[in-house]
Amino acid sequence: MTTFLGMPATAPRGVGHLRGDQPFPRAAHDALDNSQLRRNLRHATTTIRGKSGRVIAELPDWQRLRDAGSAIKADVMSRLPSLLVELESRVIEAGGVVHWAADANEANEIVTGLVRRTGSERVIKVKSMATQEIGLNEALEDAGITPVETDLAELIVQLGDDKPSHILVPAIHRNRSEIREIFLRAMPGVDPALTDDPPVLAAAARRYLRETFLSTSVAVSGANFAIAETGTLGVVESEGNGRMCLTLPDTLITVMGIEKVLPTWRDLEVFLQLLPRASTGERMNPYTTMWTGVTPGDGPQNFHLVLLDNGRSAVLADTVGRQALHCIRCSACLNVCPVYERTGGHAYGSVYPGPIGAVLSPQLTGIEDNASLPYASSLCGACFDACPVKIDIPSMLVHLRNKAPHSPAERAAMAAAAYTMSRPRLYASAQRAAKMARIVGRRGRGLPPPLSGWTAGRDLPEFPEQTFRDWWARR
Amino acid sequence: MRIAFFATCLADTLFPEAAKATVRLLERLGHEVVFPFEQTCCGQMHINTGYQKEALPLVKRYAQTFDPYEVIVVPSGSCAGSIRHQHAMVASSYGDAGLAARSASVAARTYELSELLIDVLKVEDVGAYYPHRVTYHPTCHSLRMIRVGDKPLRLLRQVRGLDLVELPAAEQCCGFGGTFALKNAETSTAMLADKMTNIVSTGADVCTAGDTSCLMHIGGGLSRLRTGVRTVHLAEILASTESS
Numbered sequence: 001m002t003t004f005l006g007m008p009a010t011a012p013r014g015v016g017h018l019r020g021d022q023p024f025p026r027a028a029h030d031a032l033d034n035s036q037l038r039r040n041l042r043h044a045t046t047t048i049r050g051k052s053g054r055v056i057a058e059l060p061d062w063q064r065l066r067d068a069g070s071a072i073k074a075d076v077m078s079r080l081p082s083l084l085v086e087l088e089s090r091v092i093e094a095g096g097v098v099h100w101a102a103d104a105n106e107a108n109e110i111v112t113g114l115v116r117r118t119g120s121e122r123v124i125k126v127k128s129m130a131t132q133e134i135g136l137n138e139a140l141e142d143a144g145i146t147p148v149e150t151d152l153a154e155l156i157v158q159l160g161d162d163k164p165s166h167i168l169v170p171a172i173h174r175n176r177s178e179i180r181e182i183f184l185r186a187m188p189g190v191d192p193a194l195t196d197d198p199p200v201l202a203a204a205a206r207r208y209l210r211e212t213f214l215s216t217s218v219a220v221s222g223a224n225f226a227i228a229e230t231g232t233l234g235v236v237e238s239e240g241n242g243r244m245c246l247t248l249p250d251t252l253i254t255v256m257g258i259e260k261v262l263p264t265w266r267d268l269e270v271f272l273q274l275l276p277r278a279s280t281g282e283r284m285n286p287y288t289t290m291w292t293g294v295t296p297g298d299g300p301q302n303f304h305l306v307l308l309d310n311g312r313s314a315v316l317a318d319t320v321g322r323q324a325l326h327c328i329r330c331s332a333c334l335n336v337c338p339v340y341e342r343t344g345g346h347a348y349g350s351v352y353p354g355p356i357g358a359v360l361s362p363q364l365t366g367i368e369d370n371a372s373l374p375y376a377s378s379l380c381g382a383c384f385d386a387c388p389v390k391i392d393i394p395s396m397l398v399h400l401r402n403k404a405p406h407s408p409a410e411r412a413a414m415a416a417a418a419y420t421m422s423r424p425r426l427y428a429s430a431q432r433a434a435k436m437a438r439i440v441g442r443r444g445r446g447l448p449p450p451l452s453g454w455t456a457g458r459d460l461p462e463f464p465e466q467t468f469r470d471w472w473a474r475r
Numbered sequence: 476m477r478i479a480f481f482a483t484c485l486a487d488t489l490f491p492e493a494a495k496a497t498v499r500l501l502e503r504l505g506h507e508v509v510f511p512f513e514q515t516c517c518g519q520m521h522i523n524t525g526y527q528k529e530a531l532p533l534v535k536r537y538a539q540t541f542d543p544y545e546v547i548v549v550p551s552g553s554c555a556g557s558i559r560h561q562h563a564m565v566a567s568s569y570g571d572a573g574l575a576a577r578s579a580s581v582a583a584r585t586y587e588l589s590e591l592l593i594d595v596l597k598v599e600d601v602g603a604y605y606p607h608r609v610t611y612h613p614t615c616h617s618l619r620m621i622r623v624g625d626k627p628l629r630l631l632r633q634v635r636g637l638d639l640v641e642l643p644a645a646e647q648c649c650g651f652g653g654t655f656a657l658k659n660a661e662t663s664t665a666m667l668a669d670k671m672t673n674i675v676s677t678g679a680d681v682c683t684a685g686d687t688s689c690l691m692h693i694g695g696g697l698s699r700l701r702t703g704v705r706t707v708h709l710a711e712i713l714a715s716t717e718s719s
Contacts, residue, residue, distance in 0.1 A: 342665045375654075375658050378651065378663070379615070379652055380647075380652070381615055381620060382619070414521060414524065415526075417520075418518070422535075454695070457696060458664075458695030459696075464491050467488055468494040
């Protein structure tokens with residue numbers, strides 16, 4: 001008898017955006033060379049960090065809220081299947097249709113089929129990480145359907161034929177003069193006299209988006225939360241574009257990762273406090289839109305919920321790794337990460353960049369396909385302290401490194417070092433041998449890889465005359 | 476008090492002055508220091524690079540070597556962090572419940588230097604004299620893994636002759652991260668460059684920290700750039716007196 005239920009272990013290759021073209025160190029090389037990108041990133045992350053820190057400091061119970069968020073998420077993961085079944089029943093009772101997508105290919109087929117049946121050749125989209133993860137825009141375009149991103153930053157990325165580089169601020173790597181050029185080149189009907197003044201740029205986007213909202217009958221959204229007890233979906237956002245997408249069209253299709261479900265409305269209270277303060281540094285996000293099925297004569301008359309697995313069941317099966325599913329996509333970990341600040345989001349090769357991406361992406365794809373990501377961290381721990389749901393990212397990185405494939409050379413070196421270090425006499429003679437090698441050699445410059453990485457920017461310390469243990473033995 | 480000393484492989488091999496200073500300091504304060512010769516390395520590099528199985532004998536060695544002692548000191552927040560947060564985890568994930576319990580027990584008796592001084596020995600003024608302009612880098616693992624807080628600063632503030640200057644963006648990582656400095660050398664170097672800029676901006680002639688590993692990284696960079704700023708372990712400052 002088998003217990004295999006037909007779920008794919010990992011997200012499929014060849015579709016979606018979870019895998020980069022090159023390993024992290026090589027991809028980081030390009031970003032490190034781009035001084036404009038680094039300036040943009042530093043400015044943006046420093047600003048958000050400061051703002052977020054100030055509004056978090058206003059709450060006397062922030063640490064208890066984090067504990068509550070963490071506990072609710074742990075509870076959700078421990079009974080995810082039954083919560084999803086409950087959610088499904090409530091959505092159907094409220095007049096919605098529920099679809100289960102095992103992976104990116106199935107989800108794209110479901111959504112594309114649903115849009116085709118409406119006859120619409122265009123959909124408006126409110127920012128959704130899940131649809132980026134599965135490459136829905138590409139799938140829609142292949143089917144002759146035009147997806148229009150309505151979040152301003154997403155729109156900039158889409159018009160620039162670019163990729164998002166931040167969970168919350170997808171165009172964080174662009175400055176305003178770059179944005180002006182993108183609008184002039186790619187925005188339909190844009191005023192050629194456009195300046196790079198932010199209000200002018202925002203007005204141009206507003207005009208274009210208003211026209212699109214009022215003339216498009218199908219919307220695709222993500223979901224920040226789903227409430228199992230009532231079948232209610234929720235999106236939080238800052239610009240109002242989401243409210244437009246969620247209320248104006250006839251048909252609304254929501255694509256949601258299965259980990260987003262919460263048991264009850266009371267649980268939502270915790271997350272509506274945690275998310276805006278940790279992410280945008282706001283006390284409350286400007287727009288919170290909640291909807292339950294369909295209401296005749298009010299809002300979308302057809303509602304479809306696509307529940308996406310795409311590797312999540314495999315993540316859930318790892319009792320250490322499953323914490324990555326607690327993530328509420330606030331991006332606080334990105335904004336405090338010294339590695340992200342210098343390399344940017346594209347270096348991570350996935351729609352999920354930064355520290356959370358370094359633990360989530362390799363689990364969704366299987367560690368072999370993203371083996372360099374768990375190493376894209378100095379384990380400084382700033383992400384753990386910043387996370388509003390207390391995901392222990394450093395420990396997860398260490399856990400994933402232990403599962404990552406290692407090169408035979410590195411494995412041999414590590415095994416030899418462990419062998420030596422677990423034998424005190426051998427260790428003491430190795431200390432002396434290392435010293436001799438250095439004296440005979442060239443004082444540590446021009447060492448072979450991987451040690452050359454060290455000597456490229458730093459001197460090696462000189463070997464002392466005497467090790468501590470020799471000193472101790474002779475005192 | 477009788478205190479067992481875990482020197483760490485890095486201090487033992489490359490920075491014996493930091494280890495010697497720890498001994499001198501504790502003896503000056505009237506304590507007996509014991510150095511068990513069977514000690515080697517805490518295994519942090521192996522654990523953090525993804526070689527937990529290889530680290531298991533090192534975890535076992537640490538527990539066996541230090542189990543007989545009531546109080547153990549280690550002049551490294553990073554090694555203390557590994558011992559406290561990783562040793563029992565490695566032991567239990569390789570099915571050795573007995574070792575996991577022993578590791579947890581030894582870890583609870585293992586203190587980083589500033590913790591030992593302030594929490595156990597209840598001393599803030601260690602009678603040191605160090606006439607230099609000094610800036611303090613908190614080191615990530617001291618700060619976030621074992622939460623030493625301002626203990627090192629409290630100790631430094633009592634040192635006579637010492638001019639303590641605040642390091643801008645002190646809590647940002649220097650970019651060392653063990654094998655991170657090798658596997659992601661360019662990113663590590665970019666992080667180090669910012670750390671060095673901040674250190675030089677203070678006008679300090681000495682940068683101190685509670686970890687020889689971060690100091691090796693920062694010191695290697697400062698030396699390459701000929702900045703003239705030296706890196707000195709916290710223990711060496713605290714061990715200094717007017718006569719030394």
